[in-house]
Amino acid sequence: MNYPILYSFRRCPYAMRARMALNLANIRCEIREVSLKNKPQSMIKLSPKATVPVLYVKDKVIDESIEIINWALLKKDIFRNRLSQEQEEYSNEIIRLFDEEFKPSLDRYKYNNRYKNENREEHKKKCSNILKKIEINMNSSSKWFFSDDINKLDISILPFIRQFRLADEHWFDNTNELGQTKQWLDSFLKSSLFRKIMIKKENWVDGDKPIYFPYEQ
């Protein structure tokens, strides 16, 4: 049996969202943890743009994280709670906002020394304004964004919010703002799903024995 192959990087938010979808769908794959500084030739050959995640399944290359989620969704309806059309549209709009605006500002805030003439505080503010904007629509009495069932919006953007916290944990944990976001992130960080997808593995190099995902515990 040939399992799909997933090139992944443990801390990458895009790879995290893809691993969550594959885990929820219980799709067994061969996982290859890569070093971003020394990517395997076999991955670059499949996807010359060379970003993770890359899923190689039945001669098809899927090298965009959202497309990997959508592919997993075709295999199994992983989100138990049906969303209204309005919630679906809202989710897609916010995922786009995170990929197009939150992430660039997050990088300029978290890794400010890599950029010239980019104001760290300005980008922090931009990210926190986006979080304030979405907080209003969060269900304050449930574990996940819309309900107690996890959804596409949760798996797609929480990995970025985790990084936003890590840029300055002390500030994030002590600010009087973002109360809803903090609770939501906390549920995520304490979830068994997060623990399962964040198990540490050695980097894979060409010729290594296969490692399978979801990981056996």
Ligand SMILES: N[C@@H](CCC(=O)N[C@@H](CS)C(=O)NCC(=O)O)C(=O)O
């Ligand atoms: N749009 C891509 C973005 C993936 C991405 O940028 N991944 C980063 C790691 S978090 C990467 O591989 N960067 C290339 C590098 O660092 O060399 C997706 O959604 O899959």
